[in-house]
Amino acid sequence: MNERNTVWLRPPWGEGEPKEFDPRPDVLVPLLVAGWSQCEPPEVKEDVHD
Amino acid sequence: MSTTRLQEVLICFGKQKQTDIATANSGTQMWRFGKLNAALANPKLNTENDTEEFGKGHEFPTQSFQTSWDVSGTLEKYLGAEIAAWAMAFGLGKVVKSGAAPNFTYTCTPLMPANGDAAELPYFSFVEQIRPGAGVVLDRMAVGCVIESWTITLGSGPGRANSRIAIEFAGSGKVTEPSGIVMPAATLEKLLPSASLALSIDGVDYVSNKNIVSLETGWKNNVRMDAGFYPGSGFQTAGDATSGAIRGRLEFGNRQGTLRFTARFESGSTELTKLKNQSTGTAVISLTYDANNSLEITWHKVSFATAEVGETDGIVTVAVECLPMYDNTNGIVSAVAKCGVDSICQ
Numbered sequence: 001m002n003e004r005n006t007v008w009l010r011p012p013w014g015e016g017e018p019k020e021f022d023p024r025p026d027v028l029v030p031l032l033v034a035g036w037s038q039c040e041p042p043e044v045k046e047d048v049h050d
Numbered sequence: 051m052s053t054t055r056l057q058e059v060l061i062c063f064g065k066q067k068q069t070d071i072a073t074a075n076s077g078t079q080m081w082r083f084g085k086l087n088a089a090l091a092n093p094k095l096n097t098e099n100d101t102e103e104f105g106k107g108h109e110f111p112t113q114s115f116q117t118s119w120d121v122s123g124t125l126e127k128y129l130g131a132e133i134a135a136w137a138m139a140f141g142l143g144k145v146v147k148s149g150a151a152p153n154f155t156y157t158c159t160p161l162m163p164a165n166g167d168a169a170e171l172p173y174f175s176f177v178e179q180i181r182p183g184a185g186v187v188l189d190r191m192a193v194g195c196v197i198e199s200w201t202i203t204l205g206s207g208p209g210r211a212n213s214r215i216a217i218e219f220a221g222s223g224k225v226t227e228p229s230g231i232v233m234p235a236a237t238l239e240k241l242l243p244s245a246s247l248a249l250s251i252d253g254v255d256y257v258s259n260k261n262i263v264s265l266e267t268g269w270k271n272n273v274r275m276d277a278g279f280y281p282g283s284g285f286q287t288a289g290d291a292t293s294g295a296i297r298g299r300l301e302f303g304n305r306q307g308t309l310r311f312t313a314r315f316e317s318g319s320t321e322l323t324k325l326k327n328q329s330t331g332t333a334v335i336s337l338t339y340d341a342n343n344s345l346e347i348t349w350h351k352v353s354f355a356t357a358e359v360g361e362t363d364g365i366v367t368v369a370v371e372c373l374p375m376y377d378n379t380n381g382i383v384s385a386v387a388k389c390g391v392d393s394i395c396q
Binding site: 005006007009012013014023025028029030032033034035037038 | 147149157159346381
C-alpha cells in the first residue's frame with residue numbers, strides 16, 4: 001500500500017519487475033491465483049543535478 | 051487454598067506472522083482476544099520405550115525416551131472483523147494488505163504452489179497464561195503454529211451466538227515456558243452479526259427472498275503433520291537429542307472448502323433443479339459491522355452436491371451441500387476482510 005492507495009505485486013516465481021495495481025478484489029484475486037505476491041514499492045532513485 | 055478457575059486464562063497470539071517456523075513472535079507482534087471454548091492448547095510429549103527390544107532378558111520396558119512433541123488447539127469465538135481477517139489471512143495463506151487506518155483491507159487467497167507460492171502456511175505463536183509471574187499457574191508459548199481449519203457458522207436468531215467462528219491450529223511442537231510475553235491489552239472487536247448477512251448463491255439472493263435459515267462455510271488445510279519431522283528438523287531444546295523432536299515445517303496437504311446452507315423451500319425454489327442440472331455459479335457471503343469492518347467470502351464456482359428437502363421448526367426447508375470448485379481465473383475462494391487493525395499476517 002502507498003499514498004495513492006495502490007499495491008505493488010511482484011510476478012510469479014519472482015521473475016520480472018514489480019507492478020502497481022488497484023487494490024480491488026476483481027483485480028487482485030486473479031493475479032494472486034496466478035502467482036503474483038505483494039511486495040514493497042521499488043525504490044525511487046532521485047535525480048541528482050549539479 | 052485458592053483454586054484456579056478457567057475464566058482466568060488469557061490468550062494472545064501473533065497478529066503478525068513469524069519470520070520462520072522457529073522464531074517466535076515478539077510481544078509487540080501479538081494481540082489478545084477472549085474465547086468461548088475451555089480447551090487449552092496442551093503440548094503433548096510423545097514417548098517410546100524399549101519394550102520391543104531384544105537383549106534385556108524379558109519383555110518389560112526398562113527405559114523411556116522422549117521422542118516428539120505435538121501442539122494443537124481450537125479457538126472458538128463470536129465472529130468479529132478482526133478475528134475474521136486474521137483467520138482468512140493465516141488460514142488461506144496469501145494476503146495483500148491495502149488501505150489505511152481505519153480501513154485496512156486484506157485480500158486473501160489460498161497459496162498456489164503450482165504458480166510459485168510456498169506450501170508452508172504463515173506461522174504464528176500462541177500464548178496461554180494463568181496468573182503469570184510469581185504465582186504462575188500457566189505461562190507458555192507454542193511457537194510455529196499454523197491454522198489447520200476455520201469454520202464460520204451463521205444461524206437464525208438475535209444473539210451473538212448466531213455468528214461464530216471456530217479455528218483449529220497446529221504447532222511445530224516447540225514450546226517456550228515461561229512465555230516471556232507481557233499480555234497485551236484486549237483487542238476491541240467489531241462483531242459481524244448474522245443479521246448483517248448478504249448472501250448470493252448461484253444467482254439467488256437468499257436474504258432478499260428471506261429464505262436463508264442457516265449457513266456454514268469453512269476451509270481445511272489438512273496440514274501434513276508427519277512430514278514436519280525430517281532429518282534435521284530439530285529438537286525441543288536445541289542441541290539436546292533427548293528432548294524430543296519438533297517439526298521444521300508445516301505444509302498444507304489436500305485442501306478442502308465447504309459450504310452448506312439451509313433455506314426455506316417453496317414453490318419456485320430452484321435448489322433441486324440446480325442439483326439435477328449441476329449448474330455452477332458463484333457464492334458470495336458478506337457480513338458487515340460498518341464500512342470499515344466487514345468480511346466477504348467468495349466461492350468462485352460452486353455446484354450443488356446434495357439438496358434434501360426436510361423441515362426446520364415445522365417449516366419446509368432444503369438443506370444444500372455445495373461443491374466448491376476451482377475457477378481457472380479466480381481460483382477456488384477469496385476473502386476480503388476489512389478492519390481497523392494494521393499489519394495482520396504481515
